[in-house]
Amino acid sequence: MMDEDQALAALAALAQSVRLRAYRALVQAGPDGLPAGELATALQVAPNALSFHLKELTHAGLVWSQRHGRHLIYRATFDTMNALLAYLTENCCQGQACTPLGARRACVA
Numbered sequence: 001m002m003d004e005d006q007a008l009a010a011l012a013a014l015a016q017s018v019r020l021r022a023y024r025a026l027v028q029a030g031p032d033g034l035p036a037g038e039l040a041t042a043l044q045v046a047p048n049a050l051s052f053h054l055k056e057l058t059h060a061g062l063v064w065s066q067r068h069g070r071h072l073i074y075r076a077t078f079d080t081m082n083a084l085l086a087y088l089t090e091n092c093c094q095g096q097a098c099t100p101l102g103a104r105r106a107c108v109a
Contacts, residue, residue, distance in 0.1 A: 002083040013060035019053045026076040033075030
């Protein structure tokens with residue numbers, strides 16, 4: 001279960017264009033993730049600048065890395081994003097279970 005401080009850290013980490021694009025690219029890559037260099041090339045960001053942004057995403061629990069030879073492979077932490085979505089929609093639809101897509105249809109007055 002996510003608390004308010006964790007939600008704020010995740011939202012703050014995503015509230016920057018390079019970090020948001022990096023996170024989305026890692027989500028798209030799925031469980032295999034991407035090497036940092038490949039991610040920097042895809043995003044057209046200098047590797048040292050990307051390292052700073054990946055560190056912020058890591059501290060927020062949104063990504064994690066694993067060394068593979070000389071490379072760091074970054075992966076999205078799907079559990080954290082699912083917890084964030086659950087936190088944001090916890091009281092949706094007057095406390096009845098719904099999905100974010102379903103909430104949009106069911107909760108619009």
